[in-house]
Amino acid sequence: MTQTATDLQQLKGVGTVLAKRLLGAGFDDFAKIAQADEEELKKVRGMPPRAIRSIIEQAKQLSQIPREDSERGEAMKKQLSEVRDKVQTLALAARDRFQEELSGKVGKKLSADLIRIEDALARIDGDGSKHVKRTGKALLKAQKRITGLEDVGLKKLRKGVKRARKTVLKVLS
Numbered sequence: 001m002t003q004t005a006t007d008l009q010q011l012k013g014v015g016t017v018l019a020k021r022l023l024g025a026g027f028d029d030f031a032k033i034a035q036a037d038e039e040e041l042k043k044v045r046g047m048p049p050r051a052i053r054s055i056i057e058q059a060k061q062l063s064q065i066p067r068e069d070s071e072r073g074e075a076m077k078k079q080l081s082e083v084r085d086k087v088q089t090l091a092l093a094a095r096d097r098f099q100e101e102l103s104g105k106v107g108k109k110l111s112a113d114l115i116r117i118e119d120a121l122a123r124i125d126g127d128g129s130k131h132v133k134r135t136g137k138a139l140l141k142a143q144k145r146i147t148g149l150e151d152v153g154l155k156k157l158r159k160g161v162k163r164a165r166k167t168v169l170k171v172l173s
Contacts, residue, residue, distance in 0.1 A: 149161070
């Protein structure tokens, strides 16, 4: 989908002039910017070399979020269920791996965080969030934070779950 100069300004580090130059260079949507390599973007006049990696990463995230509101809602629901499944799987794995330690301080905090994430995900699902894009980004971030926590120790697991919980709760505030 072709973006306008205003759309491209959603990328941090891209202003009015740079957005027009990106369009002129053929980077007319987030997917094209996400697929570009750094050398291609360096050729765009006025492109800050230090910001290129950040711009590519932002474009990758924005290209993954569908543009139509109904599609966004469906994508968010799918992502929400994926995050919910990961949290439940993580909770079961933690219960199996750390049965003894869950009665301690870290275990209790982990259990509380898992419950709070579940509650927050249920609230997001129930309210039909008006901020679909923001919610989608937060869910993506939470999903990244949860991924890979299956095989870590109890303290790292607690820290990762806490960070994911904070990310999810930001959407609700």
